Amino acid sequence: MVTSSQEVALQVVQQAIAALAIWAKPDNQLPVQKKEHPAVTRAKNVLGWKNYSKIGKLSLLFDKVKLSDQPKQYQPKAHYHRLLAIENNNQEYPDIPYPSDLESVQKEKSAFKDKIQSEVLPYIEENWDNLSWLILILEKFGSCLSFGEPDVALVDRAKTTAAVTAALVNNSDAENISLIAGDLSGIQNFIYTISSDGALKSLRARSFYLELVIQEVVQQLIGDLKLPSTNIIYAGGGNFYLIVSGESQQIKESVNKIRQTFNRWLLNTFKGKLFLAIDSIHVPIKALEDKSFANYWTQLTKDLATQKTRKFYQEIDVFLKASPSYEPCRVCHRDDLPSLKPLIRRNLDSSPACWICRTMFELGDNIFDVKALLRSKRSNIKGYVDRVHIPGYYYYFFTEWQQARNLAQNNEIVFLINDWQLEHYKTDNNLLLLLGNYGKESEVEPGRFIRAEEMAEAAKKVGAIPRVGYLRMDVDRLGRIFAEGLDKENRTLPRIAGLSRQMSYFFKVYLNSLAENRYDNFIKYYKDKTIEVLSNAKYLRERERKNLLFIYAGGDDLFVSGAWNEIVEFAFDVYQCFCAYTGNNPDITLSGGISIDDIKFPLYQAAKSSGEAENKAKANGRDSLGLFAQIFKWDEWLEIEDINFFEPEIKKYLHPENKPKLLGVLPFVKKLEAQNIGVNYSRNFVRNLLITAQIQEQALKKFEEDKESKEALGTRYYLHLPKIAYTLARLPKNVLDDNDFRTSLKSPYNAPYFRAIATWIELLNR
Secondary structure, eight states, rough: OSSSHHHHHHHHHHHHHHHHHHHHHHOOOOOOOOOOOOOHHHHHHHHOTTTTOEEEEEBOGGGGGOOOOOOOOOOOOOOOOOOOOOOOOSSSOOOOOOOOOOHHHHHHHHHHHHHHHHTTTGGGGGGGOOHHHHHHHHHHHHHSSSEEEEEEHHHHHHHHHHHHHHHHHOOTSSSSSEEEEEETTTHHHHTTOOOSSTHHHHHHHHHHHHHHHHHHHHHHHHHHHTOOOGEEEEEEEEEEEEEESSOOOHHHHHHHHHHHHHHHHHHHHHHHSOOEEEEEEEEHHHHHTTTTTTHHHHHHHHHHHHHHTTTTTHHHHHHHSSOOOOOOOOOTOOOOOOOOEETTTTTSSSOOOHHHHHHHHHHHHHTTTTOOOESSSOOOSSOOOOOEEEEEEEEEEEESSSHHHOOOOOOOOEEETOOOOOOGGSSSSSSEEOOOOBOOOOOOSSBBBBOHHHHHHHHHTTTTTEEEEEEEEEETTTHHHHSSSGGGOOOHHHHHHHHHHHHHHHIIIIHHHHHHIIIIIIIHHHHHOOGGEEEEEEESSSSSOOEEEEEETTTEEEEEEEEEHHHHHHHHHHHHHHHTTTTOHHHHHHEEEEEOTTTOOOHHHHHHHHHHHHHHHHHHHHHHEOOOOOOEEEEHHHHHGGGSSSOOHHHHTTOOOOOOOOOOSSHHHHHHHHHHHOOOHHHHHHHHHHHHHHHHHHHHGGGOOOOTTTHHHHHHHHTHHHHHHHHHHHHHHHHTTOOOHHHHHHGGGGGGGHHHHHHHHHHHTT
16 A cells, blocks of 8 residues: 555556556556555545546637636637647757647547557556656646546646645545645846846846746745645746645645745845745635635635735844945845946956846856756755755756756756656656747857847848847736636636646747747648648748747746847737637737837836836737737737727728728738838838828827717828828839739728838838
C-alpha cells in the first residue's frame, strides 16, 4: 500500500498513462499496478473518473464559454482538438494546434496512435515510477484527448485527480480540501517604471525574475506541505493556485510562513514595490461534486484583492522606522541604498545604479539562450552563466540542460525551459518550465537580445520610419470567463484547470511560435485553407517579422517590443490566432494598445503610452485596439465583412448606401502598398486624407453633446466627399482604374477611418 502524497499522485498518473497506452495499443503489456489507495478511489469518484471512463476525441472547451451580458445570440460551431503531440520538432517552439472539425480529427487518429506506440510505449516500464516523465507524457499526448467526458482533457482529469488524491492521502474520508492562491502585486511598477541605458534588457530580466519568484513561492509551499507538483493547478503571470489538504492549522501556518518570509524580503529588497498576497480557503468535497467549485475560486480571488488594499500592514514598523537617504538610483529612483556604481560595468560613464538594478541589467545580458535552471541551496556551484537568489535558494542559469542535470545533487530540481523532449525527463526532478521568452538575437552583439536601435533600423530598411513599437494586450474579462463562463453544471475543477492551462499555453508557448515562425503558424493556414478557424485571416504582407523582443508574456497578457511596422502586424496576427485558437468565440476577446516611439524615448513612458492605449481600447467596449491615437474594434482595423456590424441607427441613417468592397483600415493600406504608388503620390494622398480627417474632427467638436443628431451624423459620414474626390483625382491612373478602391474610399461607411489609413501609409513610406 502506498502512503505518501507523492506515491498516491503517481498512482493516479500511472492509471492515466495506462489508459493512454491501452487506447493506443489494446494488447499492450503494462507494469503491474499497486493496490489502489482509498484516497485515489475517493478522488476519482468525486471528480467523475469512472471505471468505464474512456479516452476519446476532445471537444474544444472554449466553445462552452458564454458570458450572459452579450446581446448577440451565439451558436458556436463544434470544434475539436487536433490529434497532435506538443513537440519542438527540431525547432525552438511547438506549432500552434488550432481546433478543427470532427472529420479531420478522425483522419489523424491512426497516425497519432502510431506515434504513441513508437515514442512512448517502449519506454513506459523503465520510467514507470518517474513522475516527471509521466506528467510530460500526459502534457504532450493527453492535451488533445478527452477522458470520461468529451470536453475534459486527459491531462486535466489526471492532474486534478492526482491533486485531490494527494490532498486526501492522510484522511480519505475528509469533508474538505483547501485551495491556496497567491498574487504578486506591483508588477507593473516594478517592471515598467525604470529609466536608464539599456532599459529593454533590464525589463526583460525583471519579468523573468518575477516568474522565478512565483515558482519559488510555489516550490516552498508544496515542499512545506509535502505535496507533488501535480497539486500546482496554475503558476505564472504573477499568480498561482494550489490544491492542498483540508488540515486548516497546517495550511494556515504554511501560508503565514510564506507570506511573512517573502513579504519581509520583498520589502527589504524592493522597498515595498512588490507585495505577495496569499491566502487559502476551505473547499467542501461536496463542492467538487455539485459543480460549485468555481464559487470558491472566485471568493479566494476576491480575498486576495482585499489583502492588496492592506499591503504590509504587518510590517508597518519598517515603514515608520527612520532611514538614511542617499543619491537616488538613476534607474529605479530609490534613495535608501548607498554605493551606487555604473550600471554597465565596462562603461564608467553609464548611469549610477543600485545593486539590484545592476543585477537585473547583467541578467538581461546573460539570459539569452538559457535552457535550464538549477534550484539549489548551495552557493558554490560553478559553470553557470548567471544566478539569482530568492529566499532560501539560488537559481543557476545554464545554456545546456545536461550541464545543469549533471551538477544537481540530492533531489535538487532542474527546470527545463520550453523543453518538450521526453528523453530529457528520464531523471526525476526535471520539470518543464514554460516561458513566453521569444527574442531575436542581436546582430551587433551576438549572443545578446536585439537592441532598440536595431529594431528601428529594421523598419528603416523596408522604407518605413525608424521607430520602435511597444504592444500591450490582455484577455478581456478573464475573471468572468473562469467564474461564469461555463454553465453551472460544467464549472468543475478539471474544466477550470483546463481553461487555465489552455490560456497559459497560448501566452507562454504559442506566442513564441507565432513570433518565431509566422508562416507555419499563421500564413500557411490562410493560404492552404486547411483550418476553417483561420480561413478568413487578414494580413498586410506575407513576409516574416522576427525583429521582436518579448518583455513579458504569460498568464493572459503580453508586453512586446519590436520594429514598429512588425509590431503592428504582430498585434493583428496575435488577435486572429488567439480567436482561432479559442474557436472564434465572440465572448473570448483581446484588447490591446500600441505606442510608436523614437529609440531615445524613455521606455517607461512608452510602456505608459501603450498601457493608456490599451485602457482606451477596453473602454471602447473591449475587443478593440488603440493605434495611431485611434481606437477601433479589431474588425474595423482588419476589415468589416458584414454591414450589420454597425449600430442600427447608423445603418438606418446611411440607408440606402451599400456596403463598399473595401471597408475598414487594413484593406486600403494593403491596396495602396500593393500598388506601390510612389513616395510623392503617397505623400500627397496622405496629406489630403489627413486634412479631410482634420476637417471632420473639427466640425464634429460642436456636436460633442449630441453625437447622434442628424447634423453630427451628416458631418461624420458625408462632409468628406468633396475633399475625397479632390484627393482621388491626384492619384496615379492605375489606382484610379481600380473601381473598388475609388468607390470604397468615397463611401460614408469608411469616413471614420481616414486618419488611421493616412497615418499608417505615412509611417510606412517616410
